[in-house]
Amino acid sequence: MATPLSPKSSRGDLEPSTMQVRYFLGWVEVIPCFKFVSAYELWEGWLVVCFNEEKKQKIVHEWAPLDTGFLKLNFDWSSLGNPGPAGIGGVLRNDRGELIWAFAGPIGVTDSTEAEVRAAHQGIKLFVNERLSNVVIEGDSPNVIRWLNGAGSHPWRFDYHFDEMLDWMRSSTFLFRHVRRSANSMADALARDGVTLKDLAHYDSLPP
Known part of the structure; x- marks a missing residue:
């Protein structure tokens, strides 16, 4: 999984450091189901769960298959x-x-x-x-x-x-x-x- 640009939250104090992003990526890379989700989406999802932040999701308009095995x-x-x-x-x-x-x-x-x-x-x-x-x-x-x-x-x-x-x-x-x-x-x-x-x-x- 490629390291993304540092994602910014609507709360300025929650913008992650480089070390935080590296730690986060290392954690999610070992979980197979996350390989088809971008690190940015995962980080934003974590903010929603932990800080009740709302985020505009990218809405899917057409059905498409997933990666092998899913x-x-x-x-x-x-x-x-x-x-x-x-x-x-x-x-x-x-x-x-x-x-x-x-x-x-x-x-x-x-x-x-x-x-x-x-x-x-x-x-x-x-x-x-x-x-x-x-x-x-x-x-x-x-x-x-x-x-x-x-x-x-x-x-x-x-x-x-x-x-x-x-x-x-x-x-x-x-x-x-x-x-x-x-x-x-x-x-x-x-x-x-x-x-x-x-x-x-x-x-x-x-x-x-």
């Missing part, structure tokens, strides 16, 4: 109203963009935030049950991704879902990213199908 899980929701009958969907793909599995199903009448949380919850549950590792999870809900990254507090009504997800995440390496809907189109299509299904469905290939 998986990508996209999740989404759809509904016929807000609140209204809702469905969830998700898709797991490998570093060549090939489908590993997908899911879609109904979750009853609910609002958009609960539907997005439940889509993430279902996707992470399936991933952990498969005993897989090294995954980037993408969704187009900025709030849910922010809560999964530990920035801010989720509404208390989702305590059950987040407690379970945090427990599951101890067993593997996860990274969460917010993307535009254009980069989440396959999960969106599955979620729209999920609204009309009777039960949760799992797929080894995409449904027609």
Whole structure:
């Protein structure tokens, strides 16, 4: 990993010294899942966690595969109203963009935030049950991704879902990213199908 220019925080007193940057880089280089994330992004993320600093993220507009050995899980929701009958969907793909599995199903009448949380919850549950590792999870809900990254507090009504997800995440390496809907189109299509299904469905290939 190349040494970046010294990243500057919005708090002038937090601008790192050369020694701090070298120490930070030495620490993150030994963690495999960080090799596709720039040191600048990691440093800024550390500032967000430690000092509750907000940062404008680079939003992904198109789906793209990751480095060899890493998986990508996209999740989404759809509904016929807000609140209204809702469905969830998700898709797991490998570093060549090939489908590993997908899911879609109904979750009853609910609002958009609960539907997005439940889509993430279902996707992470399936991933952990498969005993897989090294995954980037993408969704187009900025709030849910922010809560999964530990920035801010989720509404208390989702305590059950987040407690379970945090427990599951101890067993593997996860990274969460917010993307535009254009980069989440396959999960969106599955979620729209999920609204009309009777039960949760799992797929080894995409449904027609």
